[in-house]
Structures are given as C-alpha cells and as structure tokens.
Amino acid sequence: MTRSLSVRWRLTIAYTVIVALSGAVLLTLVYGLVTGGEVRSGSVTTEMTPGADDDGPPPVPPELRDDERTHGSGELLQSSWLALAFVTVVSVGIGWVVAGRLLAPVHTITARAQRISADSLDERIALGGPRDELRALADTFDALLGRVQTTVTSERRLVATMSHELRTPLANQQAALDVALADPKAGPDELRAAATTALDQSRRAARTIDALLLLTRAQSGEATGLPSPVDLRATVAEVVEQVRSPDDGLAWEVDLAPATVPGEPDLLARAAANLVDNAAHHNVPHGRVVVRLTVEEGVARMVVENTGPLVAPGAAEDLVLPFRRGSADRTAGGGGVGLGLTVVSAVAEHHGGQLLLKPRPDGGLVAELLLPTP
Structure with a gap:
C-alpha cells in the first residue's frame, strides 16, 4: 500500500x-x-516623421x-x-x-x-488558541471523551457490582448444601431445608441474570421489530391486578386515563410492573399506593406514589443506579435484585422518554414515567 x-x-x-x-x-x-x-x-x-522640422536631427x-x-x-x-x-x-x-x-x-x-488510553480517560485535549474550527474539533473530542469516561466508569461499576450480586446467592447455596452434607445425621427435614435454601438462591441468581439481560437489551437500543401501538392503560391495569392482593394491607388508589404509546409491549409492561412492584414492596405496613395515568400535551405520564421509608433528597436520583436499593447499596434483602428502577430508566430512554424520581416529605417516593404519544 x-x-x-x-x-x-x-x-x-x-x-x-x-x-x-x-x-x-x-x-x-x-x-x-x-x-x-x-x-x-x-x-x-x-x-x-515626414512632417518633422528639417532643422532637427x-x-x-x-x-x-x-x-x-x-x-x-x-x-x-x-x-x-x-x-x-x-x-x-x-x-x-x-x-x-x-x-x-x-x-x-x-x-x-x-x-x-x-x-489517552482506557486507564487515563480523565485526560483532555484542552486545546488553547482562538475559537476556530480546530478548537471546535478539540472541544468536540473532549466532550466525546467525557461521555466515554462516564460509560466506561458505569460499565466497570456494573461489572463489579454484578459479580458481587451473583456471588452472594451462589455462596449461600453452597453454604447450605455444605452444611447439610457435612452432617452425617442430617434427616429428611434438614436436607429439605438445605435444598429449599439452595433453590431460593438459585432463583435469585436467575432473576438477576434475567434483569441484566433485559437491561442490556433496553440500553443497547435493540428492538424486536417496528414499534407498535401499546395500550398503556390496559398494560398498567393488568400489572396492578397482578401485584395487588387483598391481604397486602395496602390502600390502593388507581386512576387510569386512556393512553396509547408507540413502543415494545414487553419492555413497557416490564417497566410498569417494576414501578408498581417497587411501590408495593418498599412500603410501610398499612401504607398507600397511588397509580395514575394521564396524557398531557403529547406525553403519557404514569405516576406511581407510595408511602415508605424516608429517602434523602439527594439520594433519589441514585436509585436508578444498578443494584441500588433505597438507602442500602447491595445489602438489602428481599425478593428484589436491585435493578428495577435501572431497567425502567433504560426502557424510558429506549422509547424517547424519561424517568423522574422525587422523594415524599413524609416518606416514600413519587416516580413519574414519561412517554411520548403519537
């Protein structure tokens, strides 16, 4: 060449x-x-020349x-x-x-x-001089480096946290089985209890993997096909019926207006389910859950509000981070895997919308899922 x-x-x-x-x-x-x-x-x-003076040269x-x-x-x-x-x-x-x-x-x-390499993404071009085309090129490159640094930092944290989340159920499963097998006098009840613990931890790991796959699909922008009209009112109503139960001790207030948005039905259903399930799960005894759906100026607004533990004003935005559960990071128990709001935020961005979180003064959270309508 x-x-x-x-x-x-x-x-x-x-x-x-x-x-x-x-x-x-x-x-x-x-x-x-x-x-x-x-x-x-x-x-x-x-x-x-012919008329020149005869006395001249x-x-x-x-x-x-x-x-x-x-x-x-x-x-x-x-x-x-x-x-x-x-x-x-x-x-x-x-x-x-x-x-x-x-x-x-x-x-x-x-x-x-x-x-600049992967280990020095905090460096910038920082080109001085007049603000001409070359300065604009350098500033654009610096802005690109900033976005790359944010993405790489988020990915590294996700990998580290994911490793912890997957290692915990596997360790619990192994410990339960080791204890049962180490006891030669263990009867059927002890073995059944160990098997039940191992099965629960295996299901927890499976839920984490499923949530990670869904998160990856939403964040990558991968679509299963052309966007189709989704009846958001019917989707939210079905989710509420699945989550609400007569013996949960919660007061439910549901007000759903007709709303249709273009998108992927499975992803939108998972986002709605995560919001409603979080509101019911992270609540106080005899608390309240409010689910409203309205359409204003070309935007479908799904508002899910609940009573619950106090959330610091500055900590509400961090709840969309992977494996962040309320005031505890990767330490809370329960059936969740810490990816619920992360998935909702990714689904909202995938559909051109956004997720807004605001803590309630007396405890609990107000989550607003905004989606564009046709």
Missing part, C-alpha cells in the same frame, strides 16, 4: 501552484500591455526602432519569467512554513489523543 503525500505537503503544493498560476497570469497581462503600448508608440512616431530609421523594441521586449519577458521562477521557488518554502503553522494544532490534538 503506497503512502500518499501528507496534508502539509499537499497544502504547500496547492499554495505554490496558486502563486505560480497567479504570477503567470499577471505576467501575461503586464507583457501584453507593455508590448501593445510600444506598438502604438512606434506607429505614432512613424506617422510624425535626422529621423531614426523604422527598422532600427523595431529592433530595439523587440530586444527590449525579449529582455523584459526573460526577466519576468526568471522572477516568476524565483518567486515560485520561494513560495515552496513559505507554503511549507505556513502549512506547518496551520497544522500545528492538529499535531497537538493527535499527540494528546494518542496518550
């Missing part, structure tokens, strides 16, 4: 060609004007004047071409220097970008 000329050489050649062509055009025009003026001057002199023969004009024009043309050649040669050096100065910021961007 042959290597092409560098940008600096191409700019130099372009600059030199422009100077040479401009000089040649200017030289042609000047030479034409000079020779044309000499011809007209010679014609006038010839016409005035003898007239110069026309042949001699033509030879002198031809010789002078030739010297002028030769000198002009030599000057043009000299200017062209000099323009190569000038073009090389000018191109180098113009491309200096590009070399700076390239050198600093080559130093």
Whole structure:
C-alpha cells in the first residue's frame, strides 16, 4: 500500500501552484500591455516623421526602432519569467512554513489523543488558541471523551457490582448444601431445608441474570421489530391486578386515563410492573399506593406514589443506579435484585422518554414515567 503525500505537503503544493498560476497570469497581462503600448508608440512616431522640422536631427530609421523594441521586449519577458521562477521557488518554502503553522494544532490534538488510553480517560485535549474550527474539533473530542469516561466508569461499576450480586446467592447455596452434607445425621427435614435454601438462591441468581439481560437489551437500543401501538392503560391495569392482593394491607388508589404509546409491549409492561412492584414492596405496613395515568400535551405520564421509608433528597436520583436499593447499596434483602428502577430508566430512554424520581416529605417516593404519544 503506497503512502500518499501528507496534508502539509499537499497544502504547500496547492499554495505554490496558486502563486505560480497567479504570477503567470499577471505576467501575461503586464507583457501584453507593455508590448501593445510600444506598438502604438512606434506607429505614432512613424506617422510624425515626414512632417518633422528639417532643422532637427535626422529621423531614426523604422527598422532600427523595431529592433530595439523587440530586444527590449525579449529582455523584459526573460526577466519576468526568471522572477516568476524565483518567486515560485520561494513560495515552496513559505507554503511549507505556513502549512506547518496551520497544522500545528492538529499535531497537538493527535499527540494528546494518542496518550489517552482506557486507564487515563480523565485526560483532555484542552486545546488553547482562538475559537476556530480546530478548537471546535478539540472541544468536540473532549466532550466525546467525557461521555466515554462516564460509560466506561458505569460499565466497570456494573461489572463489579454484578459479580458481587451473583456471588452472594451462589455462596449461600453452597453454604447450605455444605452444611447439610457435612452432617452425617442430617434427616429428611434438614436436607429439605438445605435444598429449599439452595433453590431460593438459585432463583435469585436467575432473576438477576434475567434483569441484566433485559437491561442490556433496553440500553443497547435493540428492538424486536417496528414499534407498535401499546395500550398503556390496559398494560398498567393488568400489572396492578397482578401485584395487588387483598391481604397486602395496602390502600390502593388507581386512576387510569386512556393512553396509547408507540413502543415494545414487553419492555413497557416490564417497566410498569417494576414501578408498581417497587411501590408495593418498599412500603410501610398499612401504607398507600397511588397509580395514575394521564396524557398531557403529547406525553403519557404514569405516576406511581407510595408511602415508605424516608429517602434523602439527594439520594433519589441514585436509585436508578444498578443494584441500588433505597438507602442500602447491595445489602438489602428481599425478593428484589436491585435493578428495577435501572431497567425502567433504560426502557424510558429506549422509547424517547424519561424517568423522574422525587422523594415524599413524609416518606416514600413519587416516580413519574414519561412517554411520548403519537
């Protein structure tokens, strides 16, 4: 594979060609004007010679004047071409220097970008100088690095936390089985209890894996097909019927207006289920759950509100982080895997919407799922 000329050489050649062509055009025009003026001057002199004063010097023969004009024009043309050649040669050096100065910021961007790696994503190009196109390119690259750093940091945290979440049920399962097998006198009841514990922990790990797969699908933007109209009212009503039970001790207030949104039915159903299930699960005895669905100015708004533990104002936004459960991170028990609101946020972004979380002053949380309508 042959290597092409560098940008600096191409700019130099372009600059030199422009100077040479401009000089040649200017030289042609000047030479034409000079020779044309000499011809007209010679014609006038010839016409005035017969009427010249007899006492004056003898007239110069026309042949001699033509030879002198031809010789002078030739010297002028030769000198002009030599000057043009000299200017062209000099323009190569000038073009090389000018191109180098113009491309200096590009070399700076390239050198600093080559130093940045996965372990130094906090570095930036930070190009100074005037706010021109190259400065805009460097600033755009810095903004891209910021987004990459945020993504990589989030992925690393997700992998680390996921490893902990998957290791915990496996360790509990192994411990229960080891204890039961280490006791030679263990009866059917002890073995059944150990098997039940191992099965529960296995199901917990399976739920975590399923939630991770769903989260990956939503965050990657992978769609199963073209968006289809989803009856959000029917979806939310079905979710409420599945979560609500007569003996949960909660007061339910459900107000659902007709709403249709384009999207993937499975993902939207999982997002609605996670919101309602979180509101019922993270509640206080004899608490309250409010589920409202409205449509305002082309936006379907699903609001799920519950009574529950106090949530610090600054901690509400962190609840969408993977494996974040209320005030405890990766330490709370229960049937959840800590990915409920993370999945809801990813599903909302996948459908062009957003998830808003706001703590209630007397405890609990208000979650708003906003989705665009057709």
